[in-house]
Amino acid sequence: MAETEKGEYYVGVDLGGTKIYTGVFDSSLNLLGTARVSTKAQRGHDAVIERIYRCVQDAVDECDLSLKQIRAIGVGAPGAVDPESGKVIFAPNLDWKDVPLKKELEKHLDVPISIENDCNICTIGVYETELKAKPKNMLGIFIGTGIGGGLILNGHLYSGFNRTAGEIGHMVIDVNGPKCGCGNNGCFEALASRTALFRRIHTAVKAGQKTILTDMLGPNLEDLRSGNLRKAIRRGDKFVDRVVEEAAEYTGIAVGNLINIFNPEVIVLGGGVIEALADEMMAIIIEIAKDYALPGTSKGIEIMASKLGDDAGIVGGAVIAKRAAKVKE
Amino acid sequence: MAETEKGEYYVGVDLGGTKIYTGVFDSSLNLLGTARVSTKAQRGHDAVIERIYRCVQDAVDECDLSLKQIRAIGVGAPGAVDPESGKVIFAPNLDWKDVPLKKELEKHLDVPISIENDCNICTIGVYETELKAKPKNMLGIFIGTGIGGGLILNGHLYSGFNRTAGEIGHMVIDVNGPKCGCGNNGCFEALASRTALFRRIHTAVKAGQKTILTDMLGPNLEDLRSGNLRKAIRRGDKFVDRVVEEAAEYTGIAVGNLINIFNPEVIVLGGGVIEALADEMMAIIIEIAKDYALPGTSKGIEIMASKLGDDAGIVGGAVIAKRAAKVKE
Numbered sequence: 001m002a003e004t005e006k007g008e009y010y011v012g013v014d015l016g017g018t019k020i021y022t023g024v025f026d027s028s029l030n031l032l033g034t035a036r037v038s039t040k041a042q043r044g045h046d047a048v049i050e051r052i053y054r055c056v057q058d059a060v061d062e063c064d065l066s067l068k069q070i071r072a073i074g075v076g077a078p079g080a081v082d083p084e085s086g087k088v089i090f091a092p093n094l095d096w097k098d099v100p101l102k103k104e105l106e107k108h109l110d111v112p113i114s115i116e117n118d119c120n121i122c123t124i125g126v127y128e129t130e131l132k133a134k135p136k137n138m139l140g141i142f143i144g145t146g147i148g149g150g151l152i153l154n155g156h157l158y159s160g161f162n163r164t165a166g167e168i169g170h171m172v173i174d175v176n177g178p179k180c181g182c183g184n185n186g187c188f189e190a191l192a193s194r195t196a197l198f199r200r201i202h203t204a205v206k207a208g209q210k211t212i213l214t215d216m217l218g219p220n221l222e223d224l225r226s227g228n229l230r231k232a233i234r235r236g237d238k239f240v241d242r243v244v245e246e247a248a249e250y251t252g253i254a255v256g257n258l259i260n261i262f263n264p265e266v267i268v269l270g271g272g273v274i275e276a277l278a279d280e281m282m283a284i285i286i287e288i289a290k291d292y293a294l295p296g297t298s299k300g301i302e303i304m305a306s307k308l309g310d311d312a313g314i315v316g317g318a319v320i321a322k323r324a325a326k327v328k329e
Numbered sequence: 330m331a332e333t334e335k336g337e338y339y340v341g342v343d344l345g346g347t348k349i350y351t352g353v354f355d356s357s358l359n360l361l362g363t364a365r366v367s368t369k370a371q372r373g374h375d376a377v378i379e380r381i382y383r384c385v386q387d388a389v390d391e392c393d394l395s396l397k398q399i400r401a402i403g404v405g406a407p408g409a410v411d412p413e414s415g416k417v418i419f420a421p422n423l424d425w426k427d428v429p430l431k432k433e434l435e436k437h438l439d440v441p442i443s444i445e446n447d448c449n450i451c452t453i454g455v456y457e458t459e460l461k462a463k464p465k466n467m468l469g470i471f472i473g474t475g476i477g478g479g480l481i482l483n484g485h486l487y488s489g490f491n492r493t494a495g496e497i498g499h500m501v502i503d504v505n506g507p508k509c510g511c512g513n514n515g516c517f518e519a520l521a522s523r524t525a526l527f528r529r530i531h532t533a534v535k536a537g538q539k540t541i542l543t544d545m546l547g548p549n550l551e552d553l554r555s556g557n558l559r560k561a562i563r564r565g566d567k568f569v570d571r572v573v574e575e576a577a578e579y580t581g582i583a584v585g586n587l588i589n590i591f592n593p594e595v596i597v598l599g600g601g602v603i604e605a606l607a608d609e610m611m612a613i614i615i616e617i618a619k620d621y622a623l624p625g626t627s628k629g630i631e632i633m634a635s636k637l638g639d640d641a642g643i644v645g646g647a648v649i650a651k652r653a654a655k656v657k658e
Binding site: 080089136137149153154158159160161162163164165166167168170171172173174175176177184186250253256257258260261262263264265291292294296297298299300301 | 409418419465466478482483487488489490491492493494495496497499500501502503504505506511513515579582585586587589590591592593594620621623624625626627628629630
């Protein structure tokens, strides 16, 4: 571990719809310790902000540090975020609208706070630590409950006019496909997210499909997770294999579309589904993507799975915290 | 017209698969005169380059100028173009691969040549002259025989890793849709280009569909053009109206996707189909695009039809020529 002076620690916060995850990092962005609590969004934003505060304290305490030794904190929030005003403009998963997250957290914590959209922050985390900020252009694709993305263009985060760029989960790729949570049909998210995978499995099982999953979890597939799909496939479950393969094919088409549109140097896939199923999905994703990209467009482009897994958000949070602290120096 | 010194004229060249179109501009980018010849791509690139040279001379002569008074020339070519080496890397419509267009043209014309991809050049033309380079981010969508696009991000053309960014025509939006020229199914281009519109009309007419178009052009619809569709709709042809409406709906979905992905400040639509059918298509495109964009993402974003029409390419050519000349000063 690099030697870190007093006050040279950073905290990254991953604020999700279901859980809050925090991590303490030294100045070389080594992870020292983490904490986790449920979000309890239904209790309202004041309660959630207090839970973030407690979760930061828990991680700091876990590392035998005190809040006074934390130089800056970076928070990723799910939705449209304005980093300048420090407000979460719109976060449907939290039921938040115009919440002054930065101001409220600074009041509680007395440490400078930076905020960003969660997928942007994961992209920044991957870009700075896994890719060492080398590629000029990069696209991050995160597949979990939903699907989101982040764009690095000419070495900088690109967030567009309303700071909502990267909503690649709502790219329609099958106009007559299944209904998406957003109201449209056949969005990438409705075809390849964990929600889409699980819905396909639940529907088939109800219709009498045999699968090892019911042996593992009971007839109602309670507490089904992405990792269960991996285990079922490795035990030879052809049905689960086909469902995951189909999601990988749709992901490949989406990646092909994005190569045609953006032509980024590197495409990194992350999120819970990729973390659990990279071995099963990545080869298919890459093959289909190169097939759907126009001739010449995918030459030299790298398509890879992130190794940061669930930590991409807290790493990215620490990166933006450190950047903000350096600007202030 | 602004006063222009001797030698302060620029030529823009739009090199297409079927025609070469050239325009002479003064230093304020006022169009002084044009010329047009067929491309005759089947004769090979030497012959095409000679035709470009003659078409430039024709336009210059049309304006009572001589080549010596031309300061710089900008050429838009259909395909992947490397502006630095001056090569057309890959242009399927011309059957060109690694053609040193800049070098060959400079040999003939003795005037500095700049080259760019045709859709990029149209986007630059629209951005600099119609939008006065005001928006930070802009997306150009050009719908003609095919569909292409260009991206202005943070005030500069963005062309990606292999200089092929903006191939939005090959974004799959209906994975089970009609076959595209690229080999995939349901690309935006296979659903809403002039080729797609005409194919749908020809197929329906062969199957017995009644339409005013056959009264206008005969039973084989010879020499069918986008303008004929407009005339048929204005004479009350419900079938043609429905075909054009469907293309507008697909275009709206594509624009919605691109708002979700990029979140540009302005989206400008151009090309022959839009030039002929803007009144019939734009309202539908805007409505569907805002419907498919996530809540909040399209706020304040302008979606408009270009007024440059067929001149976007030559205007953009003059813009890059002028830029290159200014850099050399």
